[in-house]
Amino acid sequence: MAGARGRARKTAAAVTPRRSTRRGGALQADDGVPAVFQEMLREEQAAHVSSTDEEERPPKKRKTVSSHKASSTVMPPSPAPHPTEHSRELPSPATPQVKAGRMLQTIEDSDESDGSDEEWEDALVDGGDSDEEDEVELVTPQVADISITIGGKKSDEQMTKRRVRRRAITSVDKKKRLEIHKLHVLCLLYHVHRRNAWCNDLRVQTALRKLVPPKTLLNLVPNPDLTQYSASKRFVDGMNELKVLWSKRFKLTAQGMYKPKWADADADIRPVSDFYDLDDPMDKDDFRRTAHTLQGSQDVGTQLFCALLRGIGIEARLVCSLQPLPFASSAQPSTPQKPSMQQNTIVVDPYNNNIHGVASSKSTSGTSSRSKKLSRMERIMGERHTVLNKTGVAPRKQKAYHAPYPVYWVEVFNTAHQKWVAIDTHSTFTVNSPEKLEPPLSHSQNSLTYAIAFEEDYTAKDVTRRYAKAYNAKTRKFRVECTPQGGEWWQRTMKFFGRAMALDRDQVEDAALARKEASEGVPKNVQDFKDHPVYVLERHLKHNEVIHPMDPVGKVNVGTGMNPKLEPIYRRTNVHIVRSADKWYRMGQDVKDGEQPLKHAKAKKGRRLSIDLNTDIDVDDQQEEIGAGLYAKFQTNLYVPPPVIRGRVPRNAYGNLDLYVPSMCPPGGTHVRHKLASKAARLIGVDYADAVTGFSFKGRHGTAIVQGVVVASEYADAVQQVIDSMIFEQEEAANAARSRESLRLWRRFFLGLRIAQRVNAMEIDGEKGPAMDVQREIDREDKHIVEKEMAGGFFPDEADFAEPVRRGNEPLPQQDLSGGGFIPDDEQGHNEGGGFLPDDDDEVVGPPISLNREHSFESSILDSQQLRPRRKSTFPDDFILEEDDDEDEGGGFVHDDDHNDAGLLEAGCEKEEMDVDRSEEKDEKHVDSPEGQGGGFLFQDEIKQPEHKQSHPEHEDAAMSSDREESEPSDTGSLPLEDPEDEDADPDWLVDAT
DNA sequence: ACATACAGCC
DNA sequence: AATAAGCTGTATGT
Known part of the structure; x- marks a missing residue:
C-alpha cells in the first residue's frame, strides 16, 4: 500500500534521472573545464588512499544521525526489538505504529529531491549498518522502525546460532555452486571479450585519439637511437602521461563490476533499484557514445582507455579481473556480515526504504556508504539543478564511484623490454606496478582470482600470476583449478581464446609468469599449506596418501612465536596415493612381488568390547589386522589375467571373471557387453564367464554387477550375432504384444459401447429410455469422418474399423490374436449385421435416441453414444x-x-x-x-x-x-x-x- | 584447538 | 522372504 506507493515513486524518480543525468552530463563534460577535472582527480586519489578512514567515519556519524533521526521521527515506541520474528512482524501488519513508520519513510522517499544529504545518510546507515551497533540502536524505538531487520537478526545470539547451525551446505549445493561459478566465469569471459572487441572499433578509436596531444604521441614513437633503457623509460613516461590524461578526462558516473555474493536461499529477490548505480547495459553504439561523453564506470573507462591506446598504435590488452560468484563460499552465515546484512535488510524492509542502504552496504569496504548515498542524492539533484553538476558535485560523484582496486586495467606492450606493462587509470593510477592491483584477501568487493588479458587479435591469456602475490598459497584456492577436473576445464576454456601460433613474446611471458609463480615463497602459515600445489605438510595428508621419499625441503613454524614448533615441509610431488593390494587389483593393477607396503591401514574395529576381555589376543589380532598393507601406484604393475586357452575362459572362485577395468580382460578373450550375451553364448555352446565389472552395495552385502560375458575372441562375433537376432526376436515379440494389447483395448471399447446401448434400451422410471442402434450410429459417424476429413485419423479405414466390431462378436480374443487380429477379412464386418451387436438383438429396441453432445469425447463414435452414468x-x-x-x-x-x-x-x-x-x-x-x-x-x-x-x-x-x-x-x-x-x-x- | 555435523564408502 | 547400517573422514563452527 503505502509502501508500495513509496517504492514506485522512488523507482520512477531514480531511474529516469539517472540516465538522463549520465548521458546529458557527459555532454557537459566535454565542454567541462580542466580545473574541474583536476579537482576530481585529486579527490579521487585522496579518496582511495583514505577510503578506510571514510568507512569508519560513517558509523559514528551514523549513530548521531540515527539518534537524531529517531527523535525527529514519529516512531512509536516498540518493545525491545527482538529476534527476527519481531522484525518480520513489523512489515506486514497495518498497525498504527507501523503506519507511522511507513509514513515517515515514504516521506523520506518523496523528499529525495530536496532532502538533505544527512537524511539520506541516515537511511543508509540504518539499512547499511550491521552487527552489534545495530543492536543497540534497535533498542531505540525509532531504530526499530527503520532497520528492524538488521538489528533483530544480529541482536539475538540464539537466533544467530540457529542460523549458523542450520546452514550446513549440502553437497548438491556445492556442486550447483561450482557449476554456477563456471558458468559465471564463461559469461564474464564473453563479456570482456566483447568489450575487448569494441576496443578495436575504429570510430571509438578515432574519437579518442583526438584527446592525445601530439607531443605525447611523438614521445611514444619508437626511437632506434635510444638505448633500451631510455626507450623503455620514455615509453613508461608516455604511458604515465596518458594515464593522467585519461584519469582526468574520464568521468566516473557509475559503479563498475564487483564481486557478487551468494544470497540466502530464503532471501527475497533484490529489487532492481539495487543495481541502479551500475552501468546501463550497453551495446556497441552506446559504447561509441561513451567515447564522446567520456563518462561511465571505471570499467568502461578502462575499456575506452584500451581503445585509445590501440587507436594511437600501442599494443594494448584489456585486462579484467573476473569477479565470479565464488564456488567455495562457506556457509552463508559464516561469511562476512555484509552479505547477511544485505539479505536481512532486503527481506525485512517492507517498503524498500533501505534499498539504497543495502546497496551501499555491499560496497562498504570499497566506497563509503555515505558517499554513495550522497551520489544518489546528487544525481537526483543534478537532474533538477543542472548547475550543480558542473560545480562541485561532479568530483564527489567520482569519489563515490571510485573503487580502490580495479576490475579492469590495461596492459601495454613495452617493446623495449618485451614486457607487458600494467596501467590502471582509475583505481590505483599506477603504471607498471602490477603488485598494487591485487586487493587484499579480505576485500569483499573485489578479489583477484582470474585476471585475463584480452588482446587486440581477440586472443586472451590468463595473467593472474602476474598480479597475485600468493598465487599458489591463496589465489589458486578460489579458482576452478582447485576443484576436481577443474584444471582441465580451465585449460579447455582458455584454449578457446588461445593464439593459434604462440608468439615469441608469449613464450617470454609464459616463462616470466612461471618464474613468478616459482618465486612464490614457501607459505608462512600452516593454513596455506593445505591444498598447496607444491608443498605439503604431513598433517594434511589424506589417509590414503603417503610421502614417499620423506625428504623435507624446509620447516614451518607451527605454534606461536614464543613457543616455536617446527614441522617439516615436503614436496607435493612426493605424495602418493596408496591402496590395498585388493583395491589395486580392482583397478587392474597388481602389486609387484616383494614390494613392501608404504603404509598400513588402520585396524578395523569389530570387537572392542571383546578386546577388554582378552587383551593378549586382541593385541595380536590388532597387530595382524593393522597389517593391511597399502601400496603406491609405482609399486604395482598392470595386472595381466590368465589367458584364454583353447576357448576356455579362466574364472575366479565364484565362476565369474573379474573385469573391473577393460585391461583385465584376459588375452585371447573378448568382452561381449550385453545382457543377452550369456544366453547367446550358452545357446551356441561356447565357454564363457560372466564379466563382473563392479559391486553394488546394498546393506551389508556387495552384489556383483555382471555386465555381459567374456568369451574366446574367436567366438565373439558369433555370440554377437546371436544376440542381435535375439534382440530382433524380442522386438518382434514386443510388437506382437502391443498389437494384442491394442486389440484388447478395442474389444473393451466396443464392449463398452454395447453396454451403453443396452442400458439405453432399459426402462427407467417407468419410462422407456431412448434406445439406439449403436452400431448404426457408429457406422454413420465413421463414414462421415472418413468422407469428410480423411481416410486416416483414428481409424485407418473403414475395414479396419469394421473389423474390430465384427470381432467383438467373437467369443475369444485369443482367436483374434492368433487369427491375425481383426484386420483380415471383408468389409462386411462393419456392416450393420456385423456389428458386435447382433442384428437381431432384442436389446436394440425403440426409436433412435438423440445424440447427447454435451459431453463430447472428441470422438464421433463416442460422442454419438449416449452413455449412462457410471454405475456407482x-x-x-x-x-x-x-x-x-x-x-x-x-x-x-x-x-x-x-x-x-x-x-x-x-x-x-x-x-x-x-x-x-x-x-x-x-x-x-x-x-x-x-x-x-x-x-x-x-x-x-x-x-x-x-x-x-x-x-x-x-x-x-x-x-x-x-x-x-x-x-x-x-x-x-x-x-x-x-x-x-x-x-x-x-x-x-x-x-x-x- | 575442539566439537559437531554431514557425506561418502563398504 | 523381508528388511535395512555403521564408521570414518572431512569440513564447518565455536
Whole structure:
C-alpha cells in the first residue's frame, strides 16, 4: 500500500534521472573545464588512499544521525526489538505504529529531491549498518522502525546460532555452486571479450585519439637511437602521461563490476533499484557514445582507455579481473556480515526504504556508504539543478564511484623490454606496478582470482600470476583449478581464446609468469599449506596418501612465536596415493612381488568390547589386522589375467571373471557387453564367464554387477550375432504384444459401447429410455469422418474399423490374436449385421435416441453414444469382494454360468452378447478365461460381486436403474467398463500371450 | 584447538 | 522372504 506507493515513486524518480543525468552530463563534460577535472582527480586519489578512514567515519556519524533521526521521527515506541520474528512482524501488519513508520519513510522517499544529504545518510546507515551497533540502536524505538531487520537478526545470539547451525551446505549445493561459478566465469569471459572487441572499433578509436596531444604521441614513437633503457623509460613516461590524461578526462558516473555474493536461499529477490548505480547495459553504439561523453564506470573507462591506446598504435590488452560468484563460499552465515546484512535488510524492509542502504552496504569496504548515498542524492539533484553538476558535485560523484582496486586495467606492450606493462587509470593510477592491483584477501568487493588479458587479435591469456602475490598459497584456492577436473576445464576454456601460433613474446611471458609463480615463497602459515600445489605438510595428508621419499625441503613454524614448533615441509610431488593390494587389483593393477607396503591401514574395529576381555589376543589380532598393507601406484604393475586357452575362459572362485577395468580382460578373450550375451553364448555352446565389472552395495552385502560375458575372441562375433537376432526376436515379440494389447483395448471399447446401448434400451422410471442402434450410429459417424476429413485419423479405414466390431462378436480374443487380429477379412464386418451387436438383438429396441453432445469425447463414435452414468457401487462393502480369487481364476469375469448372471451389468452384457452371438461362446470362454484373455478381465469390479449373482437380467436392470438415479451427471462421460485395476490384470495376459 | 555435523564408502 | 547400517573422514563452527 503505502509502501508500495513509496517504492514506485522512488523507482520512477531514480531511474529516469539517472540516465538522463549520465548521458546529458557527459555532454557537459566535454565542454567541462580542466580545473574541474583536476579537482576530481585529486579527490579521487585522496579518496582511495583514505577510503578506510571514510568507512569508519560513517558509523559514528551514523549513530548521531540515527539518534537524531529517531527523535525527529514519529516512531512509536516498540518493545525491545527482538529476534527476527519481531522484525518480520513489523512489515506486514497495518498497525498504527507501523503506519507511522511507513509514513515517515515514504516521506523520506518523496523528499529525495530536496532532502538533505544527512537524511539520506541516515537511511543508509540504518539499512547499511550491521552487527552489534545495530543492536543497540534497535533498542531505540525509532531504530526499530527503520532497520528492524538488521538489528533483530544480529541482536539475538540464539537466533544467530540457529542460523549458523542450520546452514550446513549440502553437497548438491556445492556442486550447483561450482557449476554456477563456471558458468559465471564463461559469461564474464564473453563479456570482456566483447568489450575487448569494441576496443578495436575504429570510430571509438578515432574519437579518442583526438584527446592525445601530439607531443605525447611523438614521445611514444619508437626511437632506434635510444638505448633500451631510455626507450623503455620514455615509453613508461608516455604511458604515465596518458594515464593522467585519461584519469582526468574520464568521468566516473557509475559503479563498475564487483564481486557478487551468494544470497540466502530464503532471501527475497533484490529489487532492481539495487543495481541502479551500475552501468546501463550497453551495446556497441552506446559504447561509441561513451567515447564522446567520456563518462561511465571505471570499467568502461578502462575499456575506452584500451581503445585509445590501440587507436594511437600501442599494443594494448584489456585486462579484467573476473569477479565470479565464488564456488567455495562457506556457509552463508559464516561469511562476512555484509552479505547477511544485505539479505536481512532486503527481506525485512517492507517498503524498500533501505534499498539504497543495502546497496551501499555491499560496497562498504570499497566506497563509503555515505558517499554513495550522497551520489544518489546528487544525481537526483543534478537532474533538477543542472548547475550543480558542473560545480562541485561532479568530483564527489567520482569519489563515490571510485573503487580502490580495479576490475579492469590495461596492459601495454613495452617493446623495449618485451614486457607487458600494467596501467590502471582509475583505481590505483599506477603504471607498471602490477603488485598494487591485487586487493587484499579480505576485500569483499573485489578479489583477484582470474585476471585475463584480452588482446587486440581477440586472443586472451590468463595473467593472474602476474598480479597475485600468493598465487599458489591463496589465489589458486578460489579458482576452478582447485576443484576436481577443474584444471582441465580451465585449460579447455582458455584454449578457446588461445593464439593459434604462440608468439615469441608469449613464450617470454609464459616463462616470466612461471618464474613468478616459482618465486612464490614457501607459505608462512600452516593454513596455506593445505591444498598447496607444491608443498605439503604431513598433517594434511589424506589417509590414503603417503610421502614417499620423506625428504623435507624446509620447516614451518607451527605454534606461536614464543613457543616455536617446527614441522617439516615436503614436496607435493612426493605424495602418493596408496591402496590395498585388493583395491589395486580392482583397478587392474597388481602389486609387484616383494614390494613392501608404504603404509598400513588402520585396524578395523569389530570387537572392542571383546578386546577388554582378552587383551593378549586382541593385541595380536590388532597387530595382524593393522597389517593391511597399502601400496603406491609405482609399486604395482598392470595386472595381466590368465589367458584364454583353447576357448576356455579362466574364472575366479565364484565362476565369474573379474573385469573391473577393460585391461583385465584376459588375452585371447573378448568382452561381449550385453545382457543377452550369456544366453547367446550358452545357446551356441561356447565357454564363457560372466564379466563382473563392479559391486553394488546394498546393506551389508556387495552384489556383483555382471555386465555381459567374456568369451574366446574367436567366438565373439558369433555370440554377437546371436544376440542381435535375439534382440530382433524380442522386438518382434514386443510388437506382437502391443498389437494384442491394442486389440484388447478395442474389444473393451466396443464392449463398452454395447453396454451403453443396452442400458439405453432399459426402462427407467417407468419410462422407456431412448434406445439406439449403436452400431448404426457408429457406422454413420465413421463414414462421415472418413468422407469428410480423411481416410486416416483414428481409424485407418473403414475395414479396419469394421473389423474390430465384427470381432467383438467373437467369443475369444485369443482367436483374434492368433487369427491375425481383426484386420483380415471383408468389409462386411462393419456392416450393420456385423456389428458386435447382433442384428437381431432384442436389446436394440425403440426409436433412435438423440445424440447427447454435451459431453463430447472428441470422438464421433463416442460422442454419438449416449452413455449412462457410471454405475456407482451402492452395494454394501461386503458385496464387493477384494478379489474373486478362486472363482476368478476360472477366468476373468466370465467365470461360469453361475456367476455370469451376476448382478454386474457389464458381465451380464457380455454374457448375453456372447450367448446371443454364439452358443459356443461359453465353452470358449471357459477356455479363454483361464488365460486371462478376452474382455473378461475388464470387468473385475463386476466380477467381484459373486453374491449378487442373479440369473435374471432384469435384476441387473433394476440395479442399474437405481444406480443411475444416484449417479452424477458428470460421470456420464466415463465408460462403464473402465476399471483402473483392469490394467493391472493385463500383464498376465501379456505374459501369457508372449 | 575442539566439537559437531554431514557425506561418502563398504 | 523381508528388511535395512555403521564408521570414518572431512569440513564447518565455536
